[in-house]
Amino acid sequence: MALTGEGLRARCARELDRSPRGFLRSAWLHEAFLAVPREHFVPDRVWWPAPGPDGRYALLDRAERPRAWLKAVYLPGAALITQIDDGAVAPTGPATGRFTSSISSPGVVVELLRHLAPEPGDKVLEIGTGTGYTTALLAHRVGAARVVTVEIDPRLATRAEGRLRALGRAVRVVRGDGEPGHAPGAPYDRIVATASVRRVPPAWLAQLAPGGTLVAPLDTPYGHDLLVRLTGDGRGAATGRAVAPVEFMRLRGQRAPRPYGSLGWPPEAEAADWETLRVSVDGDGQRVRVGD
Numbered sequence: 001m002a003l004t005g006e007g008l009r010a011r012c013a014r015e016l017d018r019s020p021r022g023f024l025r026s027a028w029l030h031e032a033f034l035a036v037p038r039e040h041f042v043p044d045r046v047w048w049p050a051p052g053p054d055g056r057y058a059l060l061d062r063a064e065r066p067r068a069w070l071k072a073v074y075l076p077g078a079a080l081i082t083q084i085d086d087g088a089v090a091p092t093g094p095a096t097g098r099f100t101s102s103i104s105s106p107g108v109v110v111e112l113l114r115h116l117a118p119e120p121g122d123k124v125l126e127i128g129t130g131t132g133y134t135t136a137l138l139a140h141r142v143g144a145a146r147v148v149t150v151e152i153d154p155r156l157a158t159r160a161e162g163r164l165r166a167l168g169r170a171v172r173v174v175r176g177d178g179e180p181g182h183a184p185g186a187p188y189d190r191i192v193a194t195a196s197v198r199r200v201p202p203a204w205l206a207q208l209a210p211g212g213t214l215v216a217p218l219d220t221p222y223g224h225d226l227l228v229r230l231t232g233d234g235r236g237a238a239t240g241r242a243v244a245p246v247e248f249m250r251l252r253g254q255r256a257p258r259p260y261g262s263l264g265w266p267p268e269a270e271a272a273d274w275e276t277l278r279v280s281v282d283g284d285g286q287r288v289r290v291g292d
């Protein structure tokens with residue numbers, strides 16, 4: 001088989017069909033995945049997320065190794081790093097530093113959107129545009145005019161906006177901090193964050209329609225994030241549970257660690273099975289409970 005984006009996309013989709021955390025029975029997501037060319041959103045130079053023997057992250061340059069670059073784009077489990085240290089490191093060679101933007105792996109994007117389960121015509125707010133790839137999948141499902149996406153890094157926002165427009169998906173890309181949400185577009189039927197939080201921002205819940213769904217990666221005491229899926233009451237409160245272990249970059253304003261007790265985590269949660277966790281957020285803050 002020729003090594004084409006289309007061929008690799010189809011192969012990746014088949015692998016995600018077989019994966020216990022892949023499309024499952026989500027036919028719309030399978031269709032959207034095949035319709036959106038992931039390679040259109042990936043920068044020509046990205047870093048591989050695992051360090052080499054010298055402790056540095058290798059650079060994958062499309063111009064130098066086009067086949068390796070394209071293959072990496074369609075590895076189901078591989079995120080590709082698109083920014084280090086908020087852009088202070090130029091993508092000119094192997095590097096070290098803090099990952100601050102990436103294109104999430106196909107598997108993680110699919111998992112995120114499967115739990116979000118947007119319906120055609122839903123109004124969606126995405127926090128963390130990154131490359132715009134997840135945004136494009138959302139736009140494919142609900143319509144570009146129904147999606148608002150917020151990106152704190154203006155250069156990333158401008159690039160993503162251009163990539164989306166070039167694909168005929170002119171989504172509203174807001175440059176700025178997404179922690180306060182985007183009130184002018186509220187209420188939203190679905191809100192999704194692609195950067196993790198230590199504490200679910202109250203503004204997101206205030207902007208969620210009654211019965212709306214919020215999906216966000218939540219920092220935990222377990223050494224990884226958990227994807228939480230919450231249902232809002234339309235008055236700033238929401239309840240739900242953890243649905244999958246994931247790893248995401250932190251929302252910029254929430255990078256500083258805080259004691260878990262101050263974030264609503266009870267001591268018994270540390271030894272609990274993550275699948276039993278229940279999460280609720282309201283005007284009094286965030287609470288995590290070990291359920292049955």
Ligand SMILES: C[S@@+](CC[C@H](N)C(=O)[O-])C[C@H]1O[C@@H](n2cnc3c(N)ncnc32)[C@H](O)[C@@H]1O
Pocket residue numbers: 100101102103104127128129130131132133134135150151152153156176177178179194195248249250251252253
């Ligand atoms: C994992 S990347 C997003 C990946 C994206 N879904 C994609 O498919 O390309 C997380 C993004 O969140 C952005 N981000 C971090 N803090 C933010 C904030 N407070 N408001 C908006 N965007 C933020 C980062 O700049 C980064 O681009």
